[in-house]
Amino acid sequence: MQTAASATGSGSASDALFRRSAEVIAGGVVSLNRKVDPGLAFVRAQGSRLWDADGREYIDYHAAFAPHLLGHNDPEVNDAVLRAMREGWSLMGTGTTPWEVRLAELLTEVVPSLQRVQLVNTGTEAVALAVRLARAWTGREDVIVMLGGYNGWSDDVARSVAPPLSEIGPRVSPGEYRFLPITAGLPRETVRRVHVVNFNDAASVQYVLGRHPVACVLTEPVLQNVGVLPPAPGYLAELRSLCDLHGALLVFDEVKTGFRSALGGYQSIAGVRPDLSVFGKAVAGGHPLAVLGGHADIMGLFDSKEASRRVLVAGTYNAHPVPVAAAIATIERLKRNGGEVHARLETLGARLQKGLEEIYRDRGLAAVVSRIGSAFATYFCDRVPADWHELAARHDFELDRRLRRALIDLGVYHFPIPTKQGSISAAHTEADIDRTLERTREALRRV
Ligand SMILES: Cc1ncc(COP(=O)(O)O)c(C=O)c1O
Numbered sequence: 001m002q003t004a005a006s007a008t009g010s011g012s013a014s015d016a017l018f019r020r021s022a023e024v025i026a027g028g029v030v031s032l033n034r035k036v037d038p039g040l041a042f043v044r045a046q047g048s049r050l051w052d053a054d055g056r057e058y059i060d061y062h063a064a065f066a067p068h069l070l071g072h073n074d075p076e077v078n079d080a081v082l083r084a085m086r087e088g089w090s091l092m093g094t095g096t097t098p099w100e101v102r103l104a105e106l107l108t109e110v111v112p113s114l115q116r117v118q119l120v121n122t123g124t125e126a127v128a129l130a131v132r133l134a135r136a137w138t139g140r141e142d143v144i145v146m147l148g149g150y151n152g153w154s155d156d157v158a159r160s161v162a163p164p165l166s167e168i169g170p171r172v173s174p175g176e177y178r179f180l181p182i183t184a185g186l187p188r189e190t191v192r193r194v195h196v197v198n199f200n201d202a203a204s205v206q207y208v209l210g211r212h213p214v215a216c217v218l219t220e221p222v223l224q225n226v227g228v229l230p231p232a233p234g235y236l237a238e239l240r241s242l243c244d245l246h247g248a249l250l251v252f253d254e255v256k257t258g259f260r261s262a263l264g265g266y267q268s269i270a271g272v273r274p275d276l277s278v279f280g281k282a283v284a285g286g287h288p289l290a291v292l293g294g295h296a297d298i299m300g301l302f303d304s305k306e307a308s309r310r311v312l313v314a315g316t317y318n319a320h321p322v323p324v325a326a327a328i329a330t331i332e333r334l335k336r337n338g339g340e341v342h343a344r345l346e347t348l349g350a351r352l353q354k355g356l357e358e359i360y361r362d363r364g365l366a367a368v369v370s371r372i373g374s375a376f377a378t379y380f381c382d383r384v385p386a387d388w389h390e391l392a393a394r395h396d397f398e399l400d401r402r403l404r405r406a407l408i409d410l411g412v413y414h415f416p417i418p419t420k421q422g423s424i425s426a427a428h429t430e431a432d433i434d435r436t437l438e439r440t441r442e443a444l445r446r447v
Contacts, residue, residue: 008040013052013053014041016053040052045060046072047425048071058408058411059432062415062422063425067281069426072286072425074285074427084099084325089321106331106332116296117293119291119324121320123253124152125290125315127218129311130216130218130276140214142214144217145194145219146220149199151255156190158183159182168180168389172198174203176204201387215249216251217239218251219251221266222256258282262373263331263339265279284324287327289320289327344426346374348430351433359437359444363444365380367379375421377422379419401418403443403444412435
């Protein structure tokens with residue numbers, strides 16, 4: 001059988017593409033997060049499947065970092081996009097359009113905390129806009145973010161997502177961790193304004209709120225860039241109370257959790273209402289669209305009569321009709337038949353979880369599967385960690401890395417970076433899950 005090694009080795013079609021890429025694309029990839037080993041070039045995807053440039057087929061659990069909730073090239077989403085183009089939906093760039101109004105109506109209907117929304121292209125833009133809006137609303141500049149969280153690449157939030165223990169230093173609680181930049185080029189003043197605390201550590205949030213003029217607490221409600229790290233019972237509600245007490249805004253970054261965990265976002269599961277929320281990824285079935293929304297008064301600053309308080313939102317491609325058509329089709333599909341898509345994703349997720357747990361138990365491995373619906377991760381340790389610090393200390397990164405690699409060789413594509421979340425789509429079948437389990441058994445024999 002051809003392995004990933006032979007599919008990426010010299011002479012492979014993937015390798016040839018990477019060589020061409022290196023000549024013309026700075027760094028060889030258009031997002032540094034895509035630079036991984038094995039470096040595979042994928043050329044086609046449909047439903048739950050990917051095909052690389054050398055013709056190998058994979059069951060996909062990467063889902064392009066999670067947008068593909070319905071699967072690749074979902075026929076209904078594709079039809080909606082093609083129909084929109086045939087019917088003359090185009091980027092108008094002036095005034096409003098019926099399709100963006102329709103999408104905004106759907107969003108405000110399915111996520112109750114979204115009294116008003118704005119539509120942009122990427123999660124990064126929407127988060128940056130949320131931070132600006134929170135600063136304008138509160139007249140303060142500081143921001144609290146979470147260790148182990150990712151909120152895009154804008155300056156304010158560009159800290160290292162998963163720093164090794166050697167860089168984190170000893171556990172800090174209550175208190176804050178150092179801002180470890182994920183990039184060069186960050187202004188010193190920006191970094192000074194951003195406070196990094198541990199997830200699930202309300203005492204540290206309180207500590208910072210009591211010492212600095214904080215505009216907002218910005219958090220993923222579940223840390224899904226380091227697997228699936230859920231909030232402890234009551235933690236998100238505690239953040240809500242602390243923000244109210246200190247006059248800071250609570251901002252949920254639901255770019256990963258939104259629409260994947262539930263139609264109403266993870267906030268509908270947690271029963272906690274943030275002031276502002278950001279959605280992206282799954283909302284548009286694989287097309288580039290992101291949403292910032294929240295309380296009407298706060299969102300009203302986009303139209304403030306006072307020029308000095310008005311917050312700018314702009315963008316040539318905001319609410320481009322192609323992703324808008326895709327988002328309308330996605331949300332309508334998720335609403336249909338009492339939420340049958342989410343019910344199905346839960347069934348598939350439970351089947352995978354149960355199977356994986358059996359396999360790890362049979363092999364006597366210390367492993368736990370953390371899962372919310374279609375989002376899952378295996379931690380090779382004895383319990384689901386509470387935060388990145390605990391995860392970094394306990395997880396068997398080397399086993400995780402080797403298992404992912406062996407699975408890729410066997411035609412199951414998990415992103416080849418330890419702890420990265422897996423995503424099931426509605427296009428996966430029970431047979432896909434069972435095949436994945438068989439191959440996981442085989443992969444573990446090889447590592
Ligand atoms: C939680 C979270 N927020 C924000 C972003 C940034 O979104 P985008 O890559 O669309 O800019 C991501 C991307 O992975 C994310 O996972």
